[in-house]
Amino acid sequence: MQISDLRIALFSGNYNYVRDGANQALNRLVGWLLDNKAQVRIYSPTVGSPAFEATGDLISVPSFAIPGRPEYRATTFLPPRVKKDLNAFAPNIVHISSPDSAGHSAVRWAKRHDVALIASVHTRFETYPRYYNMAFLEPLLEAYLRRLYRRCDAIVAPSDSMAQVLREQRMSYDVGIWSRGVDRTIFSPQARDIDxxxxxxxxxxxxxxxxLGRLVMEKGLDVFSDSIDRMVRRQIAHQVLIVGEGPARDWFESRLPNAVFAGFQGGADLGRAVASMDVFFNPSITETFGNVTLEAMACGLPVVAARATGSESLVEHGVTGNLVRPGATVEFADALQTYCADPALRALHGAAGVRRSEKYSWDRINRGLAETYIRLIRQRQAGKGGVPYRAIR
Structure with a gap:
């Protein structure tokens, strides 16, 4: 079986209506698959004015704005028109990238039609409630996710550290890696622009x-702000540059009144903005990979990040940056202070980050996922599809 024999039905909760690292990775994957003669059909919520143009054939599924977070949409069900389109497309593999209602419907369809099934994990949804004072919901969300992912033939995570978390959570017996790449024509130390x-x-x-990132609380904006407050109280010379937009911008601006907010940046402008920083600070624990961290490393920045999934696989402590216990604002401030006071150390760790980022090639990464598709299809054809739910302990 060749890549050109693939017929992939991709279900996404947000393919292009809000810009984030996950949906940009999916669009890049689809573009790569189409370039290699595979056939792809995407099923996702749509809006009148999406954040960017979709790559490939996009079929709209019913959805509604999420209360309190109206920029995001939740799917409801697959209506007859979508099921008819799916039946006509006749995929040989179904890929779900969001644990929403449409994803559950896609799993049921694949099981009913004996079609290979894979899920990609893009964020740690089960950690979100802690940012909204509802941490008691985490075990319930984890159980919900486990029920979905165990029905898939395999799941893929973007980093080794996230894959290990999924194994420890008993999400699947078959956990692979679909990493992320970096566009080195955009993210490079040469993009730095002092003017x-x-x-x-x-x-x-x-x-x-x-x-750099979407300005939402689950990105650790509170920890970022508290750590910067400590820097201010210590009278450490520094400035802060925030790149991104989101519903928490007003809150973030009120917490960091002296920071520069550059808003949304894209393409070469984004590369310029990142390369023009001196230290990258990412306190988030929700990322499964951390595209922004890799982009910062490619631009030659040392990284201070939470010791969490994604960052643990990217940042080598004491070599390309510093990993700090999640939420430990004193330790975050210590690491930031060290870099602010030592330009030679910044340059040393930044150069090491550039070298490490060079191994993340989009072509190699997406080819690896296509090969996983082919393996799962062959297993399904041989009658060796996913292990039944009850068989996983």
Missing amino acids: WRRGLGLANDVPVIGF
Whole structure:
């Protein structure tokens, strides 16, 4: 079986209506598959003005705005028109990338039609409640996810550390890696632009601590702010550059009144913004990989990050950055202070990050996932599909 024989039905909870690392990775995957003559059909919620143009054939599934987070949409069910389209497409593998209602419906369809089934895990949904004072829901969410993923033939995670978490949570007997790549034409130390930086009011000789990501509480904005507060109280010379947009921007601006908020940046502008920082700070524990961390490393920045899934697989402590216990604002401030005070150390760890980032090639990564598709299809054809739910302990 060749890649050109693949017929993939991809179910996504957010393929392109809000921009984030997960859906950009999915669009890049689809583009790669189409370039290699595979056939792909995408099923996802849609909106009138999406964040970016979708790659491939996108079929809209019913959805509604999530209360309190209206920029995101929750799917409901697969109506007859979508099921008819799915039947006509006749995929030989179904890929679900979101544990929503449409994902559950896709699993049922695949089981009913004896079609190979894979799930990709893009974020640690079970950790989200702790950012909204509802940590008691985490065990319930974990059980919900386990019920879904155990019905799949395999699941893939974007990092070794996340794959290990999934094994420990008993999500599947077959856990593989679908990592992430970095566009080195955009993210490079050469993209640094002192004039652009100066235009934002950032001094040449003061270290700039940067944040990149969607401005939502689950990205650890509270920990970031508290750590910067400690830097201020210690009177450590620094400035802060925030790149990104999101519903928590007003809150974040109120917590960091002296920070520079550059808003959304894309393409070459994004590469310039990241390369113009001096230290990258990522306190989030929800990422399963951390695209932004890899992009910062490719730009030659040392990284201070939470010792959590994703970051643990990317950042080598004491070599390309510092890993800190999640939520430990004193330790985060200590690491940031060290980098702010030592430009030679920043340069040393930044250069090591560039070298490490070079192994993340999109072509190799997406080819590996296509080979996993082919393996699962062959197993299904041989009558060796996924282990039954009751067989996993």
